[in-house]
Amino acid sequence: MKMTEEHRKLLFGLYPPKSFANGKFHKISAFSNVGVIETSEGLVLFDISSKLNGPRVFKALREITDKPIKYIIYSHGHFDHCFGYLPFLEEIKGKGWEMPQVVAHENLIDRFEKYRMLDEYLNWLHDQQFGSVLGKNKQYNSAQETLNPTILLRGNENYNFKLGEYTFELYHDKGETDDQIWMFVPEEKVLLTGDFIISVFPNIGNPYKVQRYPKDWARALEKMIEKEPEYLIPGQGPLIESKEKIKEILSITAEVLNFVHDEVVKRLNQGKWFEQIYYEMLEIFPEKFNHEILAQVYGCYRFAIHAVYRLYHGWYDTGNPTDLFPAKKSEIANEFLKICDVEKYYIRAKKLFAEGRLQLALHILDVIINATEKISSEILINAYKLKIKILQQKEENEPSFIASNIYLNEVNKLKLKIINFK
Numbered sequence: 001m002k003m004t005e006e007h008r009k010l011l012f013g014l015y016p017p018k019s020f021a022n023g024k025f026h027k028i029s030a031f032s033n034v035g036v037i038e039t040s041e042g043l044v045l046f047d048i049s050s051k052l053n054g055p056r057v058f059k060a061l062r063e064i065t066d067k068p069i070k071y072i073i074y075s076h077g078h079f080d081h082c083f084g085y086l087p088f089l090e091e092i093k094g095k096g097w098e099m100p101q102v103v104a105h106e107n108l109i110d111r112f113e114k115y116r117m118l119d120e121y122l123n124w125l126h127d128q129q130f131g132s133v134l135g136k137n138k139q140y141n142s143a144q145e146t147l148n149p150t151i152l153l154r155g156n157e158n159y160n161f162k163l164g165e166y167t168f169e170l171y172h173d174k175g176e177t178d179d180q181i182w183m184f185v186p187e188e189k190v191l192l193t194g195d196f197i198i199s200v201f202p203n204i205g206n207p208y209k210v211q212r213y214p215k216d217w218a219r220a221l222e223k224m225i226e227k228e229p230e231y232l233i234p235g236q237g238p239l240i241e242s243k244e245k246i247k248e249i250l251s252i253t254a255e256v257l258n259f260v261h262d263e264v265v266k267r268l269n270q271g272k273w274f275e276q277i278y279y280e281m282l283e284i285f286p287e288k289f290n291h292e293i294l295a296q297v298y299g300c301y302r303f304a305i306h307a308v309y310r311l312y313h314g315w316y317d318t319g320n321p322t323d324l325f326p327a328k329k330s331e332i333a334n335e336f337l338k339i340c341d342v343e344k345y346y347i348r349a350k351k352l353f354a355e356g357r358l359q360l361a362l363h364i365l366d367v368i369i370n371a372t373e374k375i376s377s378e379i380l381i382n383a384y385k386l387k388i389k390i391l392q393q394k395e396e397n398e399p400s401f402i403a404s405n406i407y408l409n410e411v412n413k414l415k416l417k418i419i420n421f422k
């Protein structure tokens with residue numbers, strides 16, 4: 001299923017604020033969701049959005065309530081969840097209010113440190129993942145300044161506190177990250193999941209991102225089911241209000257994570273290499289996972305297979321020693337062109353394209369594109385043009401926004417190459 005307008009709204013948080021449970025709970029969306037709980041003694045915020053969207057969240061919050069913030073809870077250290085604090089700090093200073101407590105898991109400290117170490121790299125990476133859609137935005141990612149936690153959950157410990165009429169139960173489980181916290185407010189049975197639930201297929205096995213934790217993720221969701229929540233604020237997407245629907249969403253998400261995990265593990269134990277596991281897994285995808293909450297418009301099943309394999313396996317993934325220390329792709333391409341004329345590759349790629357065998361056509365075209373030996377500029381430009389066409393066609397049929405972006409980035413790069421040729 002290709003991304004719909006509803007998915008776009010969901011992924012970019014294009015929703016008006018939503019209040020529920022006696023008007024004391026609010027969900028504010030700006031890319032990711034911010035959960036707000038109004039108590040008689042002040043506000044509890046679950047996440048505080050990104051640097052880019054913080055002002056939008058602040059404005060929306062202050063249209064709802066003017067109470068001071070007493071607690072900020074970080075669901076995890078990702079950029080769209082804890083970097084939007086600036087307008088909130090300005091308000092606190094301006095009004096002379098006390099600083100709120102900021103609660104996080106201890107692993108978040110290391111995460112912020114890692115972000116500082118990798119500042120430029122992460123900017124580059126986010127431009128890769130989102131650049132063709134969101135544009136390039138340098139300040140989007142910097143962790144040089146952060147609002148640091150004042151209360152840390154250590155190891156697997158939980159943390160409970162009371163403010164006004166509500167109890168706040170905080171639990172740590174690994175999932176999308178190793179520093180995740182989810183929250184339950186028992187008085188109104190409200191569950192705030194952070195990115196454990198993002199209203200589409202879990203973002204696991206993202207081609208750009210570090211390891212994520214499918215089995216722990218599924219266990220966390222199973223723990224959430226035991227709470228019998230009646231409201232669910234996900235990391236992204238609309239508020240979910242029916243008890244049955246929430247149970248269904250948590251269950252099917254746990255189920256798909258368990259499925260991918262266990263099926264890859266089974267095949268690892270059978271001594272299979274990645275290619276075999278991957279293609280076998282594509283054949284056995286159960287129909288029931290074609291569920292709206294598992295729409296593969298961001299993360300996808302194909303990525304999830306990688307996630308599990310990588311969790312338990314090193315980088316040597318073919319079982320063929322040729323691939324252990326491979327020659328440069330350009331040298332290999334040069335050798336192929338010595339065996340067979342460049343035009344034959346182009347003609348073959350065109351034929352494969354005409355037959356709709358797009359992926360194979362790409363591999364053949366790459367022999368021409370990767371080669372560093374002198375090739376006529378006419379053939380090279382034709383190869384670029386054909387690759388653009390193929391990538392565009394793949395993009396049109398690609399549900400995953402992340403994969404789509406990878407195709408589009410390359411299209412843009414190739415178009416530039418053609419311009420520079422003239």
Ligand SMILES: [Zn+2]
Nearest residue numbers: 076078176195
């Ligand atoms: Zn996240």
